Amino acid sequence: MRIRCPHCGLRSHAEFSYGGDARRQRPAESNADAAVWSDHVFLRDNPRDVHEEYWQHTHGCRVWLQVTRNTATHAISAVSIAADKSESPCNEDEQ
Amino acid sequence: MRYSVWNLARQALRGHRHWQPAWRDADPAKHYDVIIIGGGGHGLASAYYLARNHDVGRIAVIEKGWLGGGNTGRNTTIVRSNYMLGNNTDFYEWGMKLWEGLSQELNFNVMLSQRGQFNLCHSDAQMDAARRRGNIMRAHGIDAELIDASAVASALPYLDYRDSARFPIYGALYQGRAGTARHDAVAWGYARAADQLGVDIIQNCEVTGYSFQGERVTGVHTSRGHIGAGRVGIAVAGNTGRLAGMAGLRMPIESHVLQAFVTEAVKPCLDHVVGFGASHFYISQSDKGGLVFGGDLDGYNSYAQRGNLPLVEDVIESGVALMPWLSRARLLRHWGGVMDMTLDGSPIIAPTPVDGLYINGGWCYGGFKATPASGWCFAHLLAEGQAHALTEDFNLERFANGRVLDEKGVGPVAWAH
Numbered sequence: 001m002r003i004r005c006p007h008c009g010l011r012s013h014a015e016f017s018y019g020g021d022a023r024r025q026r027p028a029e030s031n032a033d034a035a036v037w038s039d040h041v042f043l044r045d046n047p048r049d050v051h052e053e054y055w056q057h058t059h060g061c062r063v064w065l066q067v068t069r070n071t072a073t074h075a076i077s078a079v080s081i082a083a084d085k086s087e088s089p090c091n092e093d094e095q
Numbered sequence: 096m097r098y099s100v101w102n103l104a105r106q107a108l109r110g111h112r113h114w115q116p117a118w119r120d121a122d123p124a125k126h127y128d129v130i131i132i133g134g135g136g137h138g139l140a141s142a143y144y145l146a147r148n149h150d151v152g153r154i155a156v157i158e159k160g161w162l163g164g165g166n167t168g169r170n171t172t173i174v175r176s177n178y179m180l181g182n183n184t185d186f187y188e189w190g191m192k193l194w195e196g197l198s199q200e201l202n203f204n205v206m207l208s209q210r211g212q213f214n215l216c217h218s219d220a221q222m223d224a225a226r227r228r229g230n231i232m233r234a235h236g237i238d239a240e241l242i243d244a245s246a247v248a249s250a251l252p253y254l255d256y257r258d259s260a261r262f263p264i265y266g267a268l269y270q271g272r273a274g275t276a277r278h279d280a281v282a283w284g285y286a287r288a289a290d291q292l293g294v295d296i297i298q299n300c301e302v303t304g305y306s307f308q309g310e311r312v313t314g315v316h317t318s319r320g321h322i323g324a325g326r327v328g329i330a331v332a333g334n335t336g337r338l339a340g341m342a343g344l345r346m347p348i349e350s351h352v353l354q355a356f357v358t359e360a361v362k363p364c365l366d367h368v369v370g371f372g373a374s375h376f377y378i379s380q381s382d383k384g385g386l387v388f389g390g391d392l393d394g395y396n397s398y399a400q401r402g403n404l405p406l407v408e409d410v411i412e413s414g415v416a417l418m419p420w421l422s423r424a425r426l427l428r429h430w431g432g433v434m435d436m437t438l439d440g441s442p443i444i445a446p447t448p449v450d451g452l453y454i455n456g457g458w459c460y461g462g463f464k465a466t467p468a469s470g471w472c473f474a475h476l477l478a479e480g481q482a483h484a485l486t487e488d489f490n491l492e493r494f495a496n497g498r499v500l501d502e503k504g505v506g507p508v509a510w511a512h
Binding site: 001012013014018020021034035038039041042043044045046047048051053069071072073074 | 334336337340345346347348349350394395396397398399403405438494495507508509510
């Protein structure tokens, strides 16, 4: 499996660290509902299909990427720099 | 037909033309009292113990492919009971006790080989951790011995015991009753024994959804039509997230790929199960002669049943660091299985929020060795509607209420367990 880093080009995934599901939205710090936090920390969609996920190019430019990858085939259909994505990993609306 | 020396001789004299199939290839009936989804070791063991220990009426196991085609046939066949948190300790030991009588129980040779397992320690800190684990095991009546380097050296003379070794060996935690079993035989043995107790085993039947009456599950939609059920148990580790998702449930599980390896057959050279403490690596030699080993997960969500090459390199580097002579063996095959990695690294055998739907999954690395105990306890859950005393901790609520069973202490990162 190789990931096309926007800075470094096509590189082996061994250079990258996995960061997991990129669709998870961290609840606002002000949210005191324990059930919301435990859902965020412990529950996953875990699709057998297209999966949005974070990878960091640890042994390269160290940028965090958002990768669109199919978990059934490992085929990668899109790679972008995570910071450029409009969706924030933190749910700011609630703040 | 009972398997025995007498029957073997009788069939031999008749030219081996009259052996019966080990189980019926059943067609689905309209309705069962209990349906178990998943014809691997866990599903078949659950059906067997359900029929043997409980009175629940008609039972079916439905399997999308063939029996034992998932992780039952993809593991490194190690059985042991060296866990230390909550129910894990006694649950895996109950499994070990069931393993010890399993061939007689099932009248099927599961080739249990209690050759002993060494978990090597390479630092004082690891010796301390091993002492703690060993003491917990012994307090629960499980055999464990903390042995020093000279005792390890007399049993495993082929390792490097010099102080200058890259990973010097300080000692090991040894469980003499641990060992290996023939993985396929476990599925086949349970299937045959369950079939003899009247369980319908339905292969090539994929579940596509559930039917409900109000909040209660009333059956499963499958590629071979609807099958009604009083209760439905999911035993599909690797795919628990998907099967639970069909009922609208989200699970504390990610699916990850774990690779395993076997070399060409060589003469007997490795008499035990050996676990490396400085890197994640475990190895044993099969009865056929192949060196069977494995290591870490690949480390990213996957349902692909195959991994990537960087992990192959990583596992083999670990192996060669421990046993340099491994570099002379040629790799015959390697394969991947899909693990249900729970967010605390411990399994789930529990009712779900959906009435009539029960889950057995989240086995992480522990699935194969757990097969008999898992079946025993899941059968209890399916029959009684509440957890067996050995699996009360394996519930879904533990994640929300803070009672997680995190043996490794790494926190909620599925691929780190």
